[in-house]
Amino acid sequence: MFDNHNRPINYLRLAVTDRCNLRCFYCMPEEGIHYLPKKELLTFEEIYRLVSMLATMGISKVRLTGGEPFVRTDLMKLIRSIVEIPGIKDLHLTTNGVLTSTFIPELKKIGIASVNLSLDTVDKQRFKAITRRDEFEPVMKTLNLLLENEIPVKINAVVMDGKNIDDIIPLIELTRNNKVDVRFIEEMPFNGEGNHYTSLTWTYKKIISYIQEHYPALHKIPDPDYSTSYNYSIPGYQGSIGVIAAFSRTFCGTCNRIRVTAQGVLKTCLYDDGVLDIKTLLRSSLEDEAIKEKLLHAFRHRVKDGFEAEKKRSDHLPVHESMSTIGG
Numbered sequence: 001m002f003d004n005h006n007r008p009i010n011y012l013r014l015a016v017t018d019r020c021n022l023r024c025f026y027c028m029p030e031e032g033i034h035y036l037p038k039k040e041l042l043t044f045e046e047i048y049r050l051v052s053m054l055a056t057m058g059i060s061k062v063r064l065t066g067g068e069p070f071v072r073t074d075l076m077k078l079i080r081s082i083v084e085i086p087g088i089k090d091l092h093l094t095t096n097g098v099l100t101s102t103f104i105p106e107l108k109k110i111g112i113a114s115v116n117l118s119l120d121t122v123d124k125q126r127f128k129a130i131t132r133r134d135e136f137e138p139v140m141k142t143l144n145l146l147l148e149n150e151i152p153v154k155i156n157a158v159v160m161d162g163k164n165i166d167d168i169i170p171l172i173e174l175t176r177n178n179k180v181d182v183r184f185i186e187e188m189p190f191n192g193e194g195n196h197y198t199s200l201t202w203t204y205k206k207i208i209s210y211i212q213e214h215y216p217a218l219h220k221i222p223d224p225d226y227s228t229s230y231n232y233s234i235p236g237y238q239g240s241i242g243v244i245a246a247f248s249r250t251f252c253g254t255c256n257r258i259r260v261t262a263q264g265v266l267k268t269c270l271y272d273d274g275v276l277d278i279k280t281l282l283r284s285s286l287e288d289e290a291i292k293e294k295l296l297h298a299f300r301h302r303v304k305d306g307f308e309a310e311k312k313r314s315d316h317l318p319v320h321e322s323m324s325t326i327g328g
């Protein structure tokens, strides 16, 4: 399945909930969050039907995200059903790790392809300041168990001016003795408050030069197809390092992904404000073939890049969305 810019579409990121057990300041406000009522979330049956349809259209990779996926009751039931869908080759998860450790043996058993773990700091106090919750230990337990179980793991760290710059090197040091990929992400404006910047201090270029200064032997390694990160390694280190230009948006030309938000809305670009209300379609009397037609229409009318998507938003700037509803 190709879009109107000849980019393949084969990767779905689906937010199973907008709820989260952390309050990372770059993602959500501390208070006054209006969570979606349960009936506004796609049911597991609806998600199964949607993923099955998309699998027949060419989606082969699925990532479950949120919000925090593990705050959704019975998440494992959904995971077990998705891995059985014909055509779905890889199932991935993005999690904050607070509740995840209990589920690691089963994730291993069902063959989860990889887990992305959010960890912006290796300092317990800073963790509390950034996430507004005291949950550093369970997250580290999850990291250690993932590594022990040899589940491929990527650590996602948002680089925040004045907040966790001192963590860049300690996070990289995790790659010395562990086969882990640590990815530094440019901070994006999706903090749910609409009071954000229009430019950025810690751009991917600045992050890369900062790392190079500390590790002159840093060398570029090939970026996998459709990768959103610039990838590097340090000689003698087991893991690797990635830098994601999420705000600078340098990877749109090869973007192979679509998103379904917690409220069941299709986004064909992270920066658009939703292009198709899938939940309403799923709850209508339409048959699968008719819904697939509408999905295809959306895929064939994709914006060129995240800048065009941002310009076209009906709510204009500043963006009020939170990554927890979009599905990061």
Ligand code: SAM
Residues within 6 Å of the ligand: 020, 026, 027, 065, 066, 067, 068, 069, 094, 095, 096, 116, 117, 118, 156, 157, 158, 185, 186, 187, 188, 189, 190, 191, 246, 323, 324, 327, 328
């Ligand atoms: N709860 C899960 C977690 O913490 O990984 C999944 C959802 S979270 C929204 C997914 C990813 O989005 C996390 O890695 C988080 O760091 C990233 N994220 C959230 N807000 C962001 C922002 N404003 N800029 C860049 N990345 C952001």
